[in-house]
Amino acid sequence: MLSAIVILILSFAALVWSADKFVYGASGFARNLGISPMIIGLTIVAMGSSAPEIMVSANAALAGATDTSVGNAIGSNITNILLVLGVTTLIRPLIVSSTTVYREMPILLGFTLMTWWILQDNYLSFNEGLFLIACFIGFILFLIYLAKSNPKESDPLLSDDQDEIPSNLPTLVAAGWIVFGLILLPLSSHFLIESAVTIATYFGISELVIGLTIIAIGTSLPELAACVAGVLKGEDDLAIGNIIGSNIFNILAVLGVGALINPSVIDPHAATRDVMVMLGATLALLLMAMSFGKVRRINRIEGGILVTGFLVYQIALFI
DSSP: OHHHHHHHHHHHHHHHHHHHHHHHHHHHHHHHTTOOHHHHIIIIIHHHTTHHHHHHHHHHHHTTOHHHHHHHHHHHHHIIIIIIIHHHHHHSOEEOOHHIIIIIHHHHHHHHHHHHHHGGGSEEOHHHHHHHHHHHHHHHHHHHHHHHHOTTOOOTTTSSGGGGSOSSOOHHHHHHHHHHHHHHHHHHHHHHHHHHHHHHHHHTOOHHHHIIIIIHHHHTHHHHHHHHHHHHTTOHHHHHHHHHHHHHHIIIIIHHHHHHHOOEEOOTHIIIIIHHHHHHHHHHHHHHHSOSSSSOEEOHHHHHHHHHHHHHHHHHHHO
């Protein structure tokens, strides 16, 4: 059991690090090919923080643990809002732009409701996976359209990602990081799933719960790092946009990949309990962002409520 815990921790570290290096190499390589920084920022960089969730979902589905894949997607979204955004807000209250409230959050809420509808029959089908991936591609195209039609508009889902694109990375080095990432990402996620299943079996925890807790928290570390860094720099839109974008990617890409690889029956608790918590967290975020003062902000008291909600949910899962 101790060896499984050690492997789990090392796998998390390798997964997050290799995802970062893969995005670094892929974005540098794409830039050297002459691809627009805007396109790179909206695709490679924007999806980079969700790379761990996607790889874990794929490996879990390949291992026949679709519940872990579903739990990872839902749990990551819950963790992003309640824990990551809550902790970030405790550090410093976040000012919310009107664009976020009126355009980005309704999109996230709509996709969250769609997830609830898809999981109502307790079965994640191949066709539903295709539909989610199609929505994912459509969403990326929508972001590109917005960026091209309003190049001067500041949007939390569109801005700041371009700053992370390396400008002087040699093509050979970039290619090396891509290959390295393509090797280490699936390898680390494979060992992560194996060790997580071993731990779950030992303690009598369901595959769904292990995905909702340990795996979801671990794969949300990039979002936590990005949000804390953003708020310390005074980039509130970057912090909030990172959460919204990551949650949308988790619903469409992470859940979709798992459905395509291994369509199967899922734990009924996913639809009756966990999707409802995800929906409640999303609604809470929307209500908090729609402050009725002159300046829309999520304050420290609300951040404390979010973190408390996360702790209560984690305890309830194990009880």
